[in-house]
Amino acid sequence: MKPEEPKRERPLKEGKITRLAQQKRKPERVSVFVNGDFAFGVHMDLVLEHGLYKGLDLDVPTQLEIIAADRTRAANEVALTYLSYKARTEQEVRRKLARKDFDDTVADRTVARLHELGYLDDAAYAHSYVEGRFRNRGYGPQRLRRDLQKRGVAARHIDAALEAMLEEDDVLDAARGHAEKRWPRLAREPDPYKRRQKLTNYLRRRGFAYETIRRVVEEIAQQDEESGNL
Numbered sequence: 524m525k526p527e528e529p530k531r532e533r534p535l536k537e538g539k540i541t542r543l544a545q546q547k548r549k550p551e552r553v554s555v556f557v558n559g560d561f562a563f564g565v566h567m568d569l570v571l572e573h574g575l576y577k578g579l580d581l582d583v584p585t586q587l588e589i590i591a592a593d594r595t596r597a598a599n600e601v602a603l604t605y606l607s608y609k610a611r612t613e614q615e616v617r618r619k620l621a622r623k624d625f626d627d628t629v630a631d632r633t634v635a636r637l638h639e640l641g642y643l644d645d646a647a648y649a650h651s652y653v654e655g656r657f658r659n660r661g662y663g664p665q666r667l668r669r670d671l672q673k674r675g676v677a678a679r680h681i682d683a684a685l686e687a688m689l690e691e692d693d694v695l696d697a698a699r700g701h702a703e704k705r706w707p708r709l710a711r712e713p714d715p716y717k718r719r720q721k722l723t724n725y726l727r728r729r730g731f732a733y734e735t736i737r738r739v740v741e742e743i744a745q746q747d748e749e750s751g752n753l
Contacts, residue, residue: 535562535586540579543570557581565593591629598625598633603642612645613638614675645676649684657689661697664689666730698731698739706743719744 538558546552546564553570555562563586565575573589575581598620605611605619613634620630637643649671656662656670664685671681705725712718719740726736 533560535583536560537582538580540575540577540581543575543577557586562586563590563593565589566596569593569596594625594629595632598623598629599636601625602633602637606637606642610648610651611643612648612674612676613643616643617675646680646683648674649676649680650688653684653688657693657697661701661729663698663726663730663732663735664694665732666728669730694731694735695739698726698729698735699742701726701729702739702743706747715744 536557540555540557541559542554542556544554544556545567546554551567552564553567553575554564555570555575562581569575569589569592573585573592575589601620601623602616605616611619616634616637617630620633625633634643652671652674653667656667662670667685668681671684672678702722705722709718709721712721722740722743723736726739731739
């Protein structure tokens with residue numbers, strides 16, 4: 524795909540490189556002058572990669588190619604830094620690049636490279652996220668699904684992760700654990716129906732399905748009734 528010319532004060536012109544100057548504020552970058560005028564800035568690695576030197580003839584398509592390569596290199600650095608803190612989804616990386624003013628073409632190339640290197644894998648991310656949030660925070664399936672959807676994970680990856688990582692008994696046990704901790708805190712509510720409703724709403728916010736909530740609320744209310752506390 525032929526790169527588009529980015530917005531600039533002066534249009535690119537064919538000619539000879541008349542000067543290569545290291546930038547003072549960003550010493551890793553080099554200013555390229557064509558026919559005596561500044562043409563574009565580029566990372567010094569690309570100067571070597573493209574064999575740029577004073578006196579070299581550069582046509583406009585070649586200049587555009589170098590500029591596009593420089594933008595992709597910059598996008599790769601931004602993405603890799605972003606990923607160095609923790610795992611991210613493809614959509615999160617794309618949003619980060621968009622905030623940094625990288626266009627879709629550059630983002631596509633960057634994301635493709637990250638997939639190739641194994642740094643982006645939404646399926647693996649979904650499995651890890653489900654396992655971690657369920658084991659450590661006890662989030663229910665619906666909460667996990669919403670969270671992954673917000674991160675741009677495809678439905679097929681979410682479904683596969685939930686099916687593989689969450690057993691029905693484990694989900695019930697997690698809901699019971701939340702209910703057992705929450706129920707005593709609702710003791711000030713004198714109305715049994717309202718107390719159950721508050722517990723139901725709490726479990727719903729934690730991400731549990733209706734049938735799981737109904738079963739757990741009935742169980743804990745029954746236990747409380749049998750013990751004479753309700």
